[in-house]
Amino acid sequence: MRAVVLVGGLGTRLRPLTTDLPKQMLPILDRPMIEHVVGHLATHGIDEVVLSLGFLPGAFLDAYPDGRCAGVPLTYAVEPEPLDTAGAIRFAAEDAGIEETFLVLNGDVLTDLAVDELILFHRASGAEATVSLTPVDDPSRYGVVPTDADGRVTGFIEKPPADEAPCNWINAGTYVLEPSVLQRIPPGRRVSVEREVFPAMADAGTLFGFRSECYWVDTGTPETYLDVQLDLMDGVRGPARSGVDDAAEVHTGAMVRRSVIGPGAVVAEGARVCDSVVMAGSNIGEGAVVDGSLVGRDASIGSDAQVLGFSVVGHGAVVAVGERLDGDRRPEQD
Numbered sequence: 544m545r546a547v548v549l550v551g552g553l554g555t556r557l558r559p560l561t562t563d564l565p566k567q568m569l570p571i572l573d574r575p576m577i578e579h580v581v582g583h584l585a586t587h588g589i590d591e592v593v594l595s596l597g598f599l600p601g602a603f604l605d606a607y608p609d610g611r612c613a614g615v616p617l618t619y620a621v622e623p624e625p626l627d628t629a630g631a632i633r634f635a636a637e638d639a640g641i642e643e644t645f646l647v648l649n650g651d652v653l654t655d656l657a658v659d660e661l662i663l664f665h666r667a668s669g670a671e672a673t674v675s676l677t678p679v680d681d682p683s684r685y686g687v688v689p690t691d692a693d694g695r696v697t698g699f700i701e702k703p704p705a706d707e708a709p710c711n712w713i714n715a716g717t718y719v720l721e722p723s724v725l726q727r728i729p730p731g732r733r734v735s736v737e738r739e740v741f742p743a744m745a746d747a748g749t750l751f752g753f754r755s756e757c758y759w760v761d762t763g764t765p766e767t768y769l770d771v772q773l774d775l776m777d778g779v780r781g782p783a784r785s786g787v788d789d790a791a792e793v794h795t796g797a798m799v800r801r802s803v804i805g806p807g808a809v810v811a812e813g814a815r816v817c818d819s820v821v822m823a824g825s826n827i828g829e830g831a832v833v834d835g836s837l838v839g840r841d842a843s844i845g846s847d848a849q850v851l852g853f854s855v856v857g858h859g860a861v862v863a864v865g866e867r868l869d870g871d872r873r874p875e876q877d
């Protein structure tokens with residue numbers, strides 16, 4: 544089966560890390576996010592991936608010049624302008640000549656979903672499309688998807704106010720689609736699969752939901768982008784892994800706990816890095832503290848500076864000696 548992976552979003556919630564790098568090219572531990580996503584598909588028999596690109600497509604083309612990612616052949620569908628999720632699906636499917644049942648993924652989700660079971664469920668129900676579902680505590684950030692006892696979707700409510708969500712099962716961002724779904728997407732304009740296409744299919748009774756309680760995180764915010772990496776280090780998904788790259792330099796008098804330190808990054812004497820991500824080539828100065836925060840590539844945190852509380856420091860950005868960031872972004876975002 545072929546899979547269309549949506550990676551064309553702007554990644555606004557992760558800015559400034561995503562100002563000049565697509566969200567799915569940010570590292571998760573030691574590899575770009577997209578390699579985790581495609582690698583998971585490879586273990587479930589997906590034999591070709593169509594990357595649906597819009598924003599900064601060159602980053603993917605440069606990273607996978609031979610057209611393979613995590614061992615899977617890639618093709619690229621580059622939208623002339625952002626078409627939103629359904630517009631992107633139609634554009635990519637037509638570009639790749641897909642005329643059979645296919646898979647679609649939000650490219651920013653890390654999950655252990657049994658994709659093969661999702662496909663079996665889809666075929667057994669005779670659905671026109673099947674959406675994977677996961678339970679969450681706060682459904683208001685997601686597409687909320689009530690189903691009946693057979694799994695038929697009875698409504699699709701994208702990002703409802705917190706007190707109006709009819710259940711806590713949400714769209715987990717992996718879909719099996721019959722090619723007929725493409726005819727439901729008006730061509731050549733922005734169309735949202737969550738706000739237009741799936742609600743219409745719920746009304747028509749042709750959309751099914753597949754509930755799964757396996758590991759699932761949408762990595763699109765600083766908190767969740769950090770969480771997935773803490774989970775890998777803590778052994779929540781398989782054996783615990785170290786976040787400190789072999790080519791990182793952590794001085795003996797520095798303290799690093801539950802953190803990713805990328806290749807070429809330096810943590811100087813007396814510095815403390817906890818529950819954080821420090822990307823390749825960055826420098827954490829003497830006595831500096833980085834706690835619960837994200838530091839992009841080639842950034843510089845001055846001596847005795849503090850970077851705290853889900854602060855996000857962009858690639859190449861500088862935090863001055865003794866400066867304190869707490870829940871801030873550098874450079875500042877609107």
Ligand code: GDD
Pocket residue numbers: 549550551552553595596597622625626627628631648649650651652684685686687701713714715716737761763
């Ligand atoms: N090609 C292309 N073009 N891709 C796009 C576009 C576009 O115009 N807009 C968004 N994407 C991609 C993003 O890069 C991402 O991989 C995926 O589509 C979903 O977009 P997000 O911006 O991450 O959406 P979300 O997290 O707010 O909500 C979506 O995901 C939730 C689960 O993670 C929705 O599908 C929700 O219903 C769902 O619950």
Ligand code: MG
Pocket residue numbers: 649651761762763
């Ligand atoms: Mg998302």
